[in-house]
Amino acid sequence: MVEVTSIFSGNAAIPYAAFNLRDDYYRESARFVINAAKARLGKKNLGAVVEIGAGIGISTMEILQHAERVIAVEPDEGMRYFLGLNTMGDPLVTIVGGRGETLLRSLHQVADLWTGVPGLQDEPFHESFNGVDTILCCQAFHLFNPPGKESLVPKVLEQVSCVLKKCGVFAFDLGPSNFKFLTRISDHRTFTNSGEILTELSHPLYQRTHQILYGVVKREYPDFTRENLWPLGSAKMTYDFLVQASLKAGLSSLLFTENFIPLNGLRVIEFIRNGWTVFFRWPPLSELSSEKKLALMNEAMTQLFREPDFEQMQNMMSYHPTAVFTAVKV
Numbered sequence: 580m581v582e583v584t585s586i587f588s589g590n591a592a593i594p595y596a597a598f599n600l601r602d603d604y605y606r607e608s609a610r611f612v613i614n615a616a617k618a619r620l621g622k623k624n625l626g627a628v629v630e631i632g633a634g635i636g637i638s639t640m641e642i643l644q645h646a647e648r649v650i651a652v653e654p655d656e657g658m659r660y661f662l663g664l665n666t667m668g669d670p671l672v673t674i675v676g677g678r679g680e681t682l683l684r685s686l687h688q689v690a691d692l693w694t695g696v697p698g699l700q701d702e703p704f705h706e707s708f709n710g711v712d713t714i715l716c717c718q719a720f721h722l723f724n725p726p727g728k729e730s731l732v733p734k735v736l737e738q739v740s741c742v743l744k745k746c747g748v749f750a751f752d753l754g755p756s757n758f759k760f761l762t763r764i765s766d767h768r769t770f771t772n773s774g775e776i777l778t779e780l781s782h783p784l785y786q787r788t789h790q791i792l793y794g795v796v797k798r799e800y801p802d803f804t805r806e807n808l809w810p811l812g813s814a815k816m817t818y819d820f821l822v823q824a825s826l827k828a829g830l831s832s833l834l835f836t837e838n839f840i841p842l843n844g845l846r847v848i849e850f851i852r853n854g855w856t857v858f859f860r861w862p863p864l865s866e867l868s869s870e871k872k873l874a875l876m877n878e879a880m881t882q883l884f885r886e887p888d889f890e891q892m893q894n895m896m897s898y899h900p901t902a903v904f905t906a907v908k909v
């Protein structure tokens with residue numbers, strides 16, 4: 580039986596699907612990971628790709644344009660439902676219920692990755708596994724490092740290493756809440772409003788929409804106290820931590836680049852809508868029906884559109900920091 584992840588459980592998948600598909604930021608972000616893998620492999624086409632944490636398929640559909648096939652691994656049933664709808668039975672996509680930390684076992688379900696299979700092996704590191712050249716993880720790696728819990732990162736990298744062919748590439752991305760960036764712009768809480776560079780979280784539109792939604796929610800739940808959308812996502816990782824875990828797993832020369840995806844006003848709004856899907860995963864809001872969640876989001880959006888300086892706020896440009904990593908199987 581496939582386990583359901585707690586924060587992305589079925590009910591959360593609905594607003595996630597409703598808003599994230601609209602947002603080309605996620606596609607752009609996936610392209611960074613895809614391009615990094617292509618550059619590292621020195622190939623135009625990625626061949627067979629295993630994708631970890633495929634979600635509703637935004638990244639999967641992007642990867643498909645650069646690969647021969649995608650084996651999309653996703654633990655949550657709700658997410659897999661939308662993943663199936665979005666990839667519409669494409670024969671080049673194989674959807675697998677499974678997790679990064681038990682990747683090899685999850686891939687048992689994909690019989691043609693194995694030679695001489697009968698009765699698929701229980702032994703996790705069975706030698707009849709053929710391996711793939713590329714494994715990608717878009718916007719999901721931070722979930723392997725939950726705050727206050729044992730990190731799954733070493734386990735995931737070990738599994739990735741077992742699944743990759745020699746010289747194969749693993750690529751993933753991390754945001755500033757999850758990775759210690761070197762550049763100051765990555766500090767979301769650095770508010771700059773006089774011509775300096777803005778990140779999306781310090782953008783006035785972001786601040787204002789957050790305040791408005793917070794007000795709407797507080798009206799019904801006066802005890803609700805969560806001030807910031809993001810801090811519970813993951814414990815921050817350092818480059819050293821990731822290097823050590825990669826080396827131990829048999830993945831060499833971990834490289835990373837810090838990138839900044841430009842977001843104009845409208846894209847900030849889409850980004851905020853996505854942010855709210857996180858907001859609604861927290862108790863007591865997590866208990867609300869999808870209809871209620873969407874109604875609260877709509878009410879807040881309507882208020883935002885009536886803000887007197889809405890147009891001016893929209894015209895400001897901001898940047899989303901993202902760090903993209905690649906490692907090679909030794």
Ligand SMILES: C[S@@+](CC[C@H](N)C(=O)[O-])C[C@H]1O[C@@H](n2cnc3c(N)ncnc32)[C@H](O)[C@@H]1O
Pocket residue numbers: 584587605609631632633634635636637638639652653654655658677678679680716717718719722
């Ligand atoms: C933010 S979504 C990203 C989805 C997609 N890759 C994209 O770029 O749109 C993170 C996904 O990781 C999945 N996930 C959570 N824990 C996981 C685990 N242990 N192994 C694999 N995937 C996991 C979640 O269910 C969710 O669908």
